[in-house]
Amino acid sequence: MSYASPALNRLAEPSSLDGIAIPSLPDAAPCAVRGEVVVELSMRHAGTRALTLRYELQGPAGAPVVFVAGGISAHRHLAASGVFPENGWLNDLVGAGRALDPARRQLLAFDFVGADGRLDAPIDTADQADAIAQLLSALKIVRLQAFVGYSYGALVGLQFAIRHPARVETLIAVSGAHRAHPYAxxxxxxxxxxxxxxxxxxxxxxxxxxxxxxxxxxxxxxxxxxxxxxxxxxxxxxxxxxxxxxxxxxxxxxxxxxxxxxxxxxxxxxxDLHRIDPADVRVPTLVVAVEGDRLVPLSDSVALVEGLGTLGQLRVLRSPYGHDAFLKETDRIDSILTSALRAAGDPA
Amino acid sequence: MSYASPALNRLAEPSSLDGIAIPSLPDAAPCAVRGEVVVELSMRHAGTRALTLRYELQGPAGAPVVFVAGGISAHRHLAASGVFPENGWLNDLVGAGRALDPARRQLLAFDFVGADGRLDAPIDTADQADAIAQLLSALKIVRLQAFVGYSYGALVGLQFAIRHPARVETLIAVSGAHRAHPYAxxxxxxxxxxxxxxxxxxxxxxxxxxxxxxxxxxxxxxxxxxxxxxxxxxxxxxxxxxxxxxxxxxxxxxxxxxxxxxxxxxxxxxxDLHRIDPADVRVPTLVVAVEGDRLVPLSDSVALVEGLGTLGQLRVLRSPYGHDAFLKETDRIDSILTSALRAAGDPA
Structure with a gap:
């Protein structure tokens, strides 16, 4: 991987998008920054490309960092904050008392490589994982407490756990497996x-x-x-x-x-390009599967966990929301995340 | 219902389509005729229409008649015969020793109303049932031994059993229920x-x-x-x-x-227009459901059978072919048909 110059690496802009300076926030209000990092990414099927990674980081400096990645239409804005008050795609799972409490940890997310529509070439989940590793380097984040991936984000998380195992303590992979199922x-x-x-x-x-x-x-x-x-x-x-x-x-x-x-x-x-060997994953991984998910059959989640060996654990939910359960069954998902993050070093 | 004149009612053409006279067949070869009947059909959503019904009838005169109706892409040609040697859509279920043995019974099928693409208007399953009743009248068939319907044909069969119960002894409805499921x-x-x-x-x-x-x-x-x-x-x-x-x-x-x-x-x-009240069905009905059918959930088949009361029976198959099991699990389907036709008056 080659990095852009440090000057380019952190263009954090702790202001709202229209350039108005933000008011000082009360202590309880979690802070949030958005920024861009320019990287050179060596891609699996698309050569080496200069790409702009857009991230948002919410939560107090020094707190453990959790990377959160969602489906292909998710983006860097997880949840409303004092700085960025519009609702995010994960609003219901982020908040005081939740596992993803931005007062207690830093939540990092980015816009997927390709999400801006400027890269018209095959993009591998491995490319996304490498981009995230470059983003962490640029942000001087040595190691994530956890990578929480849902749907496409789970696939990226598995690649991250294979390619950058030293940079993450635990992976929580929801509604995603080691391959795209042929029917899906x-x-x-x-x-x-x-x-x-x-x-x-x-x-x-x-x-x-x-x-x-x-x-x-x-x-x-x-x-x-x-x-x-x-x-x-x-x-x-x-x-x-x-x-x-x-x-x-x-x-x-x-x-x-x-x-x-x-x-x-x-x-x-x-x-559909995603294919990994679960035996290559070297990070403790909690696989969360939803019975009735029409894209990720339970049998694939079971095969993934079997391939993970002693590093793998499985939780199965039943939900009428199928593949979207992560976004809908927020209390049950929160409770699963709470247990998993506790196992990954949270105070009980 | 209004009928076309008798002269028009039976245009059976026991010749191949190019007009060449057919050779005389050995006794064992089942005979088959194709014909057209012009009817006036009072339709639920499309007014009264003059329609040409195209049928094929295979099997010896005098044998019990079974009407067979399939999915929306099925047609009047069920299976190869000496007269029409090309394979039909139900070839694997028709033959010597099968429940649908054209040496032992007459198999009747038609091209669905609308199948020729000339009727550009909403077509109800009730319209199909009424068209079949008119076809039977034209062919002087008083009563069917059975109506075997699969997929769309099962919906038409249910309508037939509601609207023309005196004309059929038993209904076998495979992979079809009392409604279109909202997801399907x-x-x-x-x-x-x-x-x-x-x-x-x-x-x-x-x-x-x-x-x-x-x-x-x-x-x-x-x-x-x-x-x-x-x-x-x-x-x-x-x-x-x-x-x-x-x-x-x-x-x-x-x-x-x-x-x-x-x-x-x-x-x-x-x-999608199909909706009946199962309590209105007045004919003994065997519902055959396939676990894993992505169009007709088992729960709908169960609800149908419950609504049929004492007239209803349920058989459930498990098949990797889902909705298409009728066309693929031919031995198992044949055995179900054999039992059902035996109950409807076949010699054991």
Missing amino acids: AAWRALQRRAVTLGQLQCADAQGLSLARQFAMLSYRTPEEFGERFDTAPEIVNGRVRVAAEDYLDAAGAQYVARTPVTAYVRLSESI | AAWRALQRRAVTLGQLQCADAQGLSLARQFAMLSYRTPEEFGERFDTAPEIVNGRVRVAAEDYLDAAGAQYVARTPVTAYVRLSESI
Whole structure:
């Protein structure tokens, strides 16, 4: 790995985005900084690239650092703070009394390599792991107390535990395994085809929206849909419209508004490129699986844990939210994280 | 219901399609006829329409008649015969010694209303049932020994048993229930959106192909894909291509070659329009469910059987082929059909 010059490495900007100086915060308010680090990344399938890594770090200096990585649409902003008050993608799991309490530890997250849509090349989960290691070096963080990865973030965490084991004490990998399951990979491949079909004719947004709507079906479960959308279809303009279509429309539109097409395609691909040998993981790892996850079958989580040998532990949840349980079953996930972080050196 | 004139009602053409007279067949060879019946059908959502029903009837005159209806891409040609030697969609379940032995009974099937792509309007499963009743009248078939329905055909069979109970002794409904499950309906709605996205851009075939490929994922299971497609993805022209994509390409192309876009859209919709009250079914009904069917959850089959009361029975299969088990687990399905037809008056 080659690093950018130290001057470039930490462009922490402890101010809001519009440049207004932040007010002084009460002691209880956790501090947060955002910054960018320029690195040269030697990528598995895309050569060596100069990339800008965008991170956010929330919590008091000196506290243990936990890296948190989510699904392919997650980003560096985990949760609201005094500095960045908008809600983050993990808002419900971050807070006072939670395992991820920004008063007691530093929470670090970044925008995935490729998330800005500027890198139109295959991106490996190993690339993400190496980028995170470079980010830690730039931030002078020697070792993480934990890497908490969910979905795509779990895959990246496994790569990190293989490639940079000295830099993390424990890995918590939720809803992600050692490989992309062939059925889930096929599902994602078809989503990418929806994007391609849209792109053919400059209907990029429609293609991406449709891809996201198909993805939503893989993130959730028939149980949830059965509860939420059990009304008869309507005939609208001579076409049948089923109960879930309003919800799916909204999900597609929301996603299109914030996601570059290239980012979606390349990060979706990245999930399918993922393949590790669990025996190569050299960090204690808690695998959290959700029974009913339509993307990561329980059998793959079990195979992962078996491959981890004495370093692996398995927790299984049952949830109507399937693959999205991490974002929805927040109390149960928090309790799992609390136990895992306690084992990784927290005071009881 | 209004019938077409008797002269139109039976246009049985016991000749091959190119008009060449058929050779006389050995006694053992089951005879088969194809014909067309023009009917006026009062439809639930599409007014009264004059429609041409295309049927095929295989087996000796006078034998008990079993009506067989399959998924939305099934048609009137169930199996090869001396007269129509090409393979049918149900070839593996039809034959000497099978429950569906065309030497021992007459097997009747038709092309679903809408299958020719000429009816661009919502089609209800009740419409299909009424069309079948008219077909039976035209063919002077008073009563079926059994209605064997699989997938969409099971939904039509349930409607037939509600609307025309005097015309059928027993119903065997495989992989179909009293409603479209909301999750499966959402899945199909998105397939139809893929068609629409294609149509918008004059890429009809690509849209239909993509819809079919998504449908294939709902017909099969992760178990099967896990076995068949467990190889690493490739990078082809800078894009990730997963192991199942060749298979999905072929499935899409094959489907596009034989299916009018309108037929696909309207029959897909028809599944989602389906809703019956099981208590209205007045015919003994065997419900065959497949554990792991991603379109018809076991819980819906159980609810159907509970609603059928004393008329209902349930058989559950476990199969890696999921929704497609009827077409794949032919020995097990045959044994179920044999028992069911025996109960419906067959000699033991």
